[in-house]
Amino acid sequence: MNARDGRAPRVARVILSDFRSYPALDLALSGRLVALTGENGAGKTNLIEAVSLFTAGRGLRRADLAEMQRAGGAGGFAVSVAVQGAEDEVRLGTGIERLPDGGLSPRRNRIDGVAVSSPAAFADHLRVVWLTPALDALFTGAAGDRRRFLDRLVLALDARHGARVSAYERALRSRNRLLEDPRPDRAWLEGIEAEAASLGAAVAAARMRMAGPLADLAAGGRDDAAAFPWADLAIEGEIEAIAAADEAAAAERMKQLLRDGRPRDAAAGRALAGPHTSDVKVRHGPKDVAADRASTGEQKALLVGIVLAHARLVASVSGLAPLVLLDEVAAHLDRRRRAALYAALDALGSQVFMTGADPALFGELPGGAEIFSVASGKVAPLG
Numbered sequence: 001m002n003a004r005d006g007r008a009p010r011v012a013r014v015i016l017s018d019f020r021s022y023p024a025l026d027l028a029l030s031g032r033l034v035a036l037t038g039e040n041g042a043g044k045t046n047l048i049e050a051v052s053l054f055t056a057g058r059g060l061r062r063a064d065l066a067e068m069q070r071a072g073g074a075g076g077f078a079v080s081v082a083v084q085g086a087e088d089e090v091r092l093g094t095g096i097e098r099l100p101d102g103g104l105s106p107r108r109n110r111i112d113g114v115a116v117s118s119p120a121a122f123a124d125h126l127r128v129v130w131l132t133p134a135l136d137a138l139f140t141g142a143a144g145d146r147r148r149f150l151d152r153l154v155l156a157l158d159a160r161h162g163a164r165v166s167a168y169e170r171a172l173r174s175r176n177r178l179l180e181d182p183r184p185d186r187a188w189l190e191g192i193e194a195e196a197a198s199l200g201a202a203v204a205a206a207r208m209r210m211a212g213p214l215a216d217l218a219a220g221g222r223d224d225a226a227a228f229p230w231a232d233l234a235i236e237g238e239i240e241a242i243a244a245a246d247e248a249a250a251a252e253r254m255k256q257l258l259r260d261g262r263p264r265d266a267a268a269g270r271a272l273a274g275p276h277t278s279d280v281k282v283r284h285g286p287k288d289v290a291a292d293r294a295s296t297g298e299q300k301a302l303l304v305g306i307v308l309a310h311a312r313l314v315a316s317v318s319g320l321a322p323l324v325l326l327d328e329v330a331a332h333l334d335r336r337r338r339a340a341l342y343a344a345l346d347a348l349g350s351q352v353f354m355t356g357a358d359p360a361l362f363g364e365l366p367g368g369a370e371i372f373s374v375a376s377g378k379v380a381p382l383g
């Protein structure tokens with residue numbers, strides 16, 4: 001599906017109150033390409049982090065909410081966005097409040113002023129995908145970071161995935177605690193292992209449901225394939241491999257792994273097998289990207305390729321062309337790749353927020369793009 005044929009919601013206004021470096025901001029946006037420029041520490045990432053909160057999870061820094069309240073502010077913070085959809089505008093709000101006893105409220109989320117229990121509800125109105133410098137080490141860093149990245153890709157499609165992963169990890173922890181007892185209650189142990197097994201199989205199946213179509217979509221001729229080649233994400237996990245064909249069989253296998261692994265896991269204090277230990281092997285053509293020592297710019301181009309394919313997948317599955325947040329991406333691409341990126345983003349139909357210290361990075365942006373300068377908690381059009 002061409003994203004332009006579907007719904008392509010656009011953030012038309014961002015209002016921040018006591019969010020990180022912003023005491024108060026009310027920013028109107030008229031376009032689909034938004035570039036934020038300004039010196040290091042100016043607040044560019046803070047602004048796109050605020051927008052990233054309108055997804056399931058904790059946003060693009062994965063920070064604690066308490067950390068987001070402005071230092072020196074009254075306590076708490078509020079972020080809201082006006083999202084212009086195909087027919088109407090909807091106001092999404094999130095934040096934490098300072099309570100009379102001095103503590104902080106739980107996160108409060110609202111859609112058009114009506115409370116919703118979880119940020120997952122925002123997915124009906126807005127999907128958001130992002131690429132940040134934290135992902136620069138994705139190919140060469142720890143397996144846990146690749147798993148989290150994979151789960152984030154799934155989460156943008158299926159807002160329940162976060163709860164599924166947390167429930168699986170909780171079940172494993174309960175089972176591991178039971179194993180600390182030399183004579184654990186057998187029925188209880190089997191019950192909790194069965195629960196962990198079915199949750200683990202569901203996590204694995206959700207990953208595979210995302211990875212297959214992502215690869216298919218990336219393989220299907222992209223104009224930008226020369227600039228942003230496809231990096232194949234091969235999930236290396238036994239349970240995932242089984243779950244791809246049969247989730248019930250994966251749950252059975254996982255149950256068996258837990259049962260057989262009891263002595264070993266008890267000694268280790270953790271479960272040594274299952275989808276929480278899977279890895280993602282990233283290949284570019286016949287090459288293993290980690291072992292191949294691709295340059296920083298080449299790795300960035302591969303990451304952009306993944307994000308573009310993911311944005312297209314989110315658009316085709318959800319019917320909503322996602323908002324794309326690209327933090328400090330442009331600076332790491334050569335001129336040819338920058339031009340290809342801007343053309344690809346323009347064709348995608350998504351709204352895009354980009355950051356970069358140097359306004360010259362955004363020189364090739366198509367007409368209609370808005371470039372802002374960010375400084376000391378203020379955002380003003382450049383020009």
Ligand SMILES: Nc1ncnc2c1ncn2[C@@H]1O[C@H](COP(=O)(O)OP(=O)(O)OP(=O)(O)O)[C@@H](O)[C@H]1O
Nearest residue numbers: 020021040041042043044045046067068069070071
């Ligand atoms: N809770 C907070 N309260 C007040 N200020 C904060 C808070 N959290 C972060 N900041 C400030 O925000 C600034 C960082 O902003 P941000 O990361 O958005 O910068 P940036 O413009 O993206 O810079 P760079 O180009 O270096 O990435 C820092 O000066 C930091 O002290």
